[in-house]
Amino acid sequence: EVQLVESGGGLVRPGGSLRLSCVASGFSISTYSMNWVRQAPGKGLQWVSRISSDSSGIYYADSVKGRFTISRDNARNSLYLQINSLRDEDTAVYYCARERGFDTWGQGTLVTVSS
């Protein structure tokens, strides 16, 4: 079964940091671009970042540029998102999603930024 499982979310104070992980099973991520998409409570979907299959292409939404870093370890079949300088407005469920079409999604991990 093709599956994505996120982890690493939690409660963090403004200005803090977290590292989110996404582990894939049932397929190898090495041939796919991967993405992070977030959803604030009660709000719509917002794309955060994309990384190409070999990490040669990396893209960010303007709202996170300079604060978030996407990376991947194809040998570990894993995707990561380092999030720094967290703000209240970063509170959201963070999903990893496969390929440009987001054809597979994880269940998400909740990041709550609050003092």
Add this chain to the structure above:
Amino acid sequence: QAVLTQPSSLSASPGASVSLTCTLHSGINVATYRIYWYQQKPGSPPQYLLRYMSDSDNLQGSGVPGRFSGSKDASANVGILLISGLQPEDEADYYCMIWYNSASVFGGGTKLTVL
């Protein structure tokens, strides 16, 4: 003006057909973009439904019923998700998405009520 605009809500009766629209910014030609559609039910991650470029370039999600289909109305610069034979389990939020300037952009979503 947002890149993608969706009506915030829509309602229809079981068995009916409904068209969910995704209007592109006037400076973006719908003919040149693949439109992706997702369904999200409360408490669950989004699910890929389909992508539509043209009748000869479209891709249904695995396990997605054929009563979900895509189209475009070039005269209105709109992408359309058509759901025929509405069922109670189709009640959900629906999002459209395009890739624009190396970034993924989602519409604000349409809440579909089946009553």
